[in-house]
Amino acid sequence: xxxxxxxxxxxxxxxxxxxxxxxxxxxxxxxxxxxxxxxxxxxxxxxxxxxxxxxxxxxxxxxxxxxxxxxxxxxxxxxxxxxxxxxxxxxxxxxxxxxxxxxxxxxxxxxxxxxxxxxxxxxxxxxxxxxxxxxxxxxxxxxxxxxxxxxxxxxxxxxxxxxxxxxxxxxxxxxxxxxxxxxxxxxxxxxxxxxxxxxxxxxxxxxxxxxxxxxxxxxxxxxxxxxxxxxxxxxxxxxxxxxxxxxxxxxxxxxxxxxxxxxxxxxxxxxxxxxxxxxxxxxxxxxxxxxxxxxxxxxxxxxxxxxxxxxxxxxxxxxxxxxxxxxxxxxxxxxxxxxxxxxxxxxxxxxxxxxxxxxxxxxxxxxxxxxxxxxxxxxxxxxxxxxxxxxxxxxxxxxxxxxxxxxxxxxxxxxxxxxxxxxxxxxxxxxxxxxxxxxxxxxxxxxxxxxxxxxxxxxxxxxxxxxxxxxxxxxxxxxxxxx
Numbered sequence: 001x002x003x004x005x006x007x008x009x010x011x012x013x014x015x016x017x018x019x020x021x022x023x024x025x026x027x028x029x030x031x032x033x034x035x036x037x038x039x040x041x042x043x044x045x046x047x048x049x050x051x052x053x054x055x056x057x058x059x060x061x062x063x064x065x066x067x068x069x070x071x072x073x074x075x076x077x078x079x080x081x082x083x084x085x086x087x088x089x090x091x092x093x094x095x096x097x098x099x100x101x102x103x104x105x106x107x108x109x110x111x112x113x114x115x116x117x118x119x120x121x122x123x124x125x126x127x128x129x130x131x132x133x134x135x136x137x138x139x140x141x142x143x144x145x146x147x148x149x150x151x152x153x154x155x156x157x158x159x160x161x162x163x164x165x166x167x168x169x170x171x172x173x174x175x176x177x178x179x180x181x182x183x184x185x186x187x188x189x190x191x192x193x194x195x196x197x198x199x200x201x202x203x204x205x206x207x208x209x210x211x212x213x214x215x216x217x218x219x220x221x222x223x224x225x226x227x228x229x230x231x232x233x234x235x236x237x238x239x240x241x242x243x244x245x246x247x248x249x250x251x252x253x254x255x256x257x258x259x260x261x262x263x264x265x266x267x268x269x270x271x272x273x274x275x276x277x278x279x280x281x282x283x284x285x286x287x288x289x290x291x292x293x294x295x296x297x298x299x300x301x302x303x304x305x306x307x308x309x310x311x312x313x314x315x316x317x318x319x320x321x322x323x324x325x326x327x328x329x330x331x332x333x334x335x336x337x338x339x340x341x342x343x344x345x346x347x348x349x350x351x352x353x354x355x356x357x358x359x360x361x362x363x364x365x366x367x368x369x370x371x372x373x374x375x376x377x378x379x380x381x382x383x384x385x386x387x388x389x390x391x392x393x394x395x396x397x398x399x400x401x402x403x404x405x406x407x408x409x410x411x412x413x414x415x416x417x418x419x420x421x422x423x424x425x426x427x428x429x430x431x432x433x434x435x436x437x438x439x440x441x442x443x444x445x446x447x448x449x450x451x452x453x454x455x456x457x458x459x460x461x462x463x464x465x466x467x468x469x470x471x472x473x474x475x476x477x478x479x480x481x482x483x
Contacts, residue, residue, distance in 0.1 A: 001026050003253025007239050010038025013259030014222035015458030016446045019465035027231035032238035042214030046294040046394040049353040057342040057360050058210045060202040061455035064131045067462040070478040076221040078212040080347050085203030087309035088178040089384035095303035096175035102204040112172035124204035135452045159193030177321040178313030181338050184286045184364045186329040187322040191421040213350050241267040257446045261409050262429040270440050282429040286328045287400035287413025289373040290362035294394040301385045314339035314380045328364045337363040339380045367412035370401040417448030436464040
């Protein structure tokens with residue numbers, strides 16, 4: 001029986017493990033932490049009974065993922081699908097709201113109704129074409145060329161100074177800038193627009209769901225399937241040097257997949273000099289500094305619609321959001337930073353004791369920053385929800401400089417697996433039609449540092465597993481794996 005060792009139990013490592021185990025491989029997953037899941041972990045990080053997602057919290061990419069569709073994730077966990085995908089509070093009790101219903105969203109944007117529909121309806125109604133184009137290696141012909149061209153045109157529209165004239169009113173401009181800012185890149189840029197347009201299109205297609213009980217349930221579902229097909233997961237098994245995994249040791253197996261930073265591949269004894277130079281040239285970028293809050297009750301948002309939004313972009317106007325993101329790119333943090341926040345307990349009572357609430361929030365900071373973001377985040381929430389500060393029972397802050405210890409793939413706190421710009425959308429981490437395969441025999445990359453990049457979709461892991469199967473001369477389609 002063929003054997004595979006996978007380093008890292010994040011969503012991509014587990015996706016690769018499931019695919020290989022189902023096709024006859026004996027799979028062993030090595031996880032550095034004491035619990036499985038990587039970026040999917042959920043734990044009590046503040047007070048007993050308050051459950052916080054360690055990294056990712058809301059998962060629009062998961063419900064659109066071809067891998068998770070074939071895996072039938074919808075049948076294995078319970079999704080909560082809010083009517084509001086995301087909301088963007090503004091001063092004076094105002095807010096712009098992205099409903100799953102695109103017509104309802106556009107109708108509330110007044111003079112920008114048609115502008116919103118023109119930009120997003122063709123993408124949301126052809127979401128399969130968008131996810132095919134963005135969820136695979138870019139060096140290929142897209143399955144839906146017309147939608148790919150529309151998507152590229154909108155990237156130019158929102159990723160260049162043209163974005164300043166795309167919307168007339170403050171609400172629509174803020175709503176778009178808030179979702180584009182997920183990219184953690186200077187504004188406006190093409191790569192940021194690409195990420196934001198995908199997320200906005202998903203907001204009006206399948207919405208932005210999250211799992212009841214926390215993101216850990218996704219990891220648990222993957223591990224259950226892996227173990228059902230003979231695979232194993234070993235926790236507390238940190239691998240810092242591939243030379244400790246002797247290729248002649250039967251326990252390593254025939255193939256080795258790295259759901260880690262590509263830097264780990266540099267420790268392989270047979271890494272060619274040219275490949276090593278390419279990996280050393282791969283860039284890591286701006287980071288995230290996060291705070292989990294345990295609260296004495298629901299957050300008193302000034303705008304009543306925001307109280308029913310799970311995902312929130314707290315950044316003020318478009319100019320404020322751009323200033324915040326550009327400050328980070330220049331090595332600084334704005335006094336009023338863009339805050340990405342999630343309040344899962346609005347619709348999930350398993351996340352906090354009765355009558356209490358939790359808030360998950362982070363800001364973007366320079367790579368490796370040791371800034372404690374608690375006060376900056378608290379002030380931004382208080383700006384749009386007076387009285388928030390008085391509800392805080394406890395909090396737990398994780399500066400960017402500490403994130404790598406929690407999840408080794410987050411170099412300097414970079415949660416995207418490397419700078420996501422146009423250059424590194426193609427060179428991820430090298431320019432190749434098959435970037436998941438390394439020059440070292442039997443060694444493959446399977447992380448967010450390979451296409452399609454960040455997000456909980458399992459697709460990077462699936463592409464790596466598919467490459468393994470093709471190299472072994474085996475059928476390598478989703479239908480071959482899942483039937």
